[in-house]
Amino acid sequence: MLALIEGLVQAAVLSLTALGLSLVFGVMRVVNVAHGEFFMLGAVIAWWVATLVGTNPALGFIAALIAAPIIAGLIAVITDWLVLKRINYDPEATIVATIGLLYILQQSVLMTFGPDARPVEAPFNTRLAIPWIENTDAGWALYWPWGLSTTSYKLFVIVAAIALLSLIWYIMSRTKLGLILRATQLDSETALAFGIPVERVYALVFGIGAALAAVAAVLIVPIQQAHYLMGADPLLLSFIVVIIGGLGSLRGTVIAALIIGMSDGIISVFFTPTLAKIMATLLVAMVLVYRPQGLFGTRRV
Amino acid sequence: MLKLSGINAGYGKNQVLFELDLSVDKGEVLCVMGRNGAGKTTAMKTIMGLIQPNSGQVEFEKRKISKLAPHTIPKLGIGYIPQGRRLFSELTVAENIEIGLMTRKKGKATRDKVLDMFPRLGERLKQRADTLSGGEQQQLATARALCLEPSVLLLDEPTEGLQPSMTALIRETVLTLKGEGVGIILVEQREDAVRAVADRVAFIENGRNAATHTIEELTEDPSPFRKHVGI
Structure with a gap:
């Protein structure tokens, strides 16, 4: 049960981060190597905003939840306009460009924020004991073993991620904006021929992708501390999730994030975290060999 | 209504169109014919702004449109049916x-x-x-x-790979639109389809204007079909 909740928290944060990466690749065909840095930016901005707001952790957290994705998103939009647009979204050039962006963001944060890991206080953090069943002399009985507990905040992270994922799903499948995004993803040239301002769509998508990573980071930062090197893990895991789930597939991304997050949580609790990483990497290899388009991806020519 | 003059265009260093001129009026059907790779589709993409011409002008209702942002061109009323449907x-x-x-x-x-x-x-x-x-x-x-x-409609090989009943439906649609005053540029490889709807036929060879004839001229002397398209 504990492993389950830990796994779900992992999966929740991972699915948001990976969805950002998947959206950017799906619509723009840009492999954003700097995606993890937008995650890191989100966490650092969350710390900064929470410190600015000061005493009340709940207020600081809410401010961070609003400010971090907006700031990270704006930085992404500016990057799109300054860099990606000028190299014509060329698939290879954008990889090099986003590697550059990765170091620029990382080192700027190191210079301003410093090398220390900084905690952000959770807005609420009640300990919730988890009941267990025990066969006593008097028959089956519920009891609350010592040490088996989670916090209300972790449950909140799971709920918040589900809400955000539902929102994105709703936008993608039920609104005009979603229709425009999907059409651009399928055929950007024809989209242009039907009046869709593809360059603006790209800027928006790159911004949304970064904002999703930032939101995920704000959610996790009361559990994991903000640090300038924290972007590497989410980047790697997002790639794993996106490869398994199929690029550009929302459903696949969420399911793959669940598989990776849960197995990570469960295997880490019962065995070792290293085994969890080995399993994830093995799964990626299997998927690449047997279903290169991902579990839920569609084959494209 | 829609006029291309002196268009030089292509993909990167690979120039496809050389000094190409085309025009279509209200309620007129211009058919564009030529062998594969002659530059017909490139010409359509240049009109839509999907390819920026290196030189030359595209004018729509007396307005120069080749410098406009591509997504604003369809909003002027230019409809596009791309090759392969897309x-x-x-x-x-x-x-x-x-x-x-x-x-x-x-x-x-x-x-x-x-x-x-x-x-x-x-x-x-x-x-x-x-x-x-x-x-x-x-x-x-x-x-x-x-x-x-649209007030101008571009059709790029709409009958490619279709059965006769469908070609007939496309032909009917073209004639209906023509009757409503829509200017139509039809890229077509098949002589019979062209004869049924065209007012004028522009033949393109290697990205250059080879000849332009009215359908009356072609009824009298169909030799340009063989000469420029090779059917």
Whole structure:
């Protein structure tokens, strides 16, 4: 049960981060190597905003939840306009460009924020004991073993991620904006021929992708501390999730994030975290060999 | 109404069009013929702004449009049915039509009118575009472009790979639109399809104007068909 909740928290944060990466690749065909840095930016901005707001952790957290994705998103939009647009979204050039962006963001944060890991206080953090069943002399009985507990905040992270994922799903499948995004993803040239301002769509998508990573980071930062090197893990895991789930597939991304997050949580609790990483990497290899388009991806020519 | 003059264009260093001139008037059907690789599709893409000409002008209703942002060109009222249809394959019929309607903010009246022309699509609104038959896909590509209520329509090889009944439907649609005063540029390889609808035929060879004839001239002397297209 504990492993389950830990796994779900992992999966929740991972699915948001990976969805950002998947959206950017799906619509723009840009492999954003700097995606993890937008995650890191989100966490650092969350710390900064929470410190600015000061005493009340709940207020600081809410401010961070609003400010971090907006700031990270704006930085992404500016990057799109300054860099990606000028190299014509060329698939290879954008990889090099986003590697550059990765170091620029990382080192700027190191210079301003410093090398220390900084905690952000959770807005609420009640300990919730988890009941267990025990066969006593008097028959089956519920009891609350010592040490088996989670916090209300972790449950909140799971709920918040589900809400955000539902929102994105709703936008993608039920609104005009979603229709425009999907059409651009399928055929950007024809989209242009039907009046869709593809360059603006790209800027928006790159911004949304970064904002999703930032939101995920704000959610996790009361559990994991903000640090300038924290972007590497989410980047790697997002790639794993996106490869398994199929690029550009929302459903696949969420399911793959669940598989990776849960197995990570469960295997880490019962065995070792290293085994969890080995399993994830093995799964990626299997998927690449047997279903290169991902579990839920569609084959494209 | 729509006029290309002295267009030089291509893909990167690979120039495809050389000093190309084309024009079409209100209610006129201009057919563009030429062998594969002659530059017909490139010419259509240049009109739509998908390829920026290195030199030369595209004018629409006396306005120079070749420097406009590509996504603003369809909003002027230029409808485009690309070669190979280029539907948004994973979107439904209804969504493909919705994209067409959004281009010039047309509403239900246009939608009903277009679906009246192609009743088959009305029965398949919830179906994904890539599950339609070839003929239905061509109808959808046409319907999507007509959702703009265009004053000029570009059709790039609409009958390619279609059975005769579908070609007949496309022909009828072209003639109806012509009657409504729409200027039409039709890229076509088949002589019979051209004869049925064309007012003028422009022959292109290696990206250059080879000859332009009225359909009357061609009825009298069909030799240009053989000379420039090789049929």
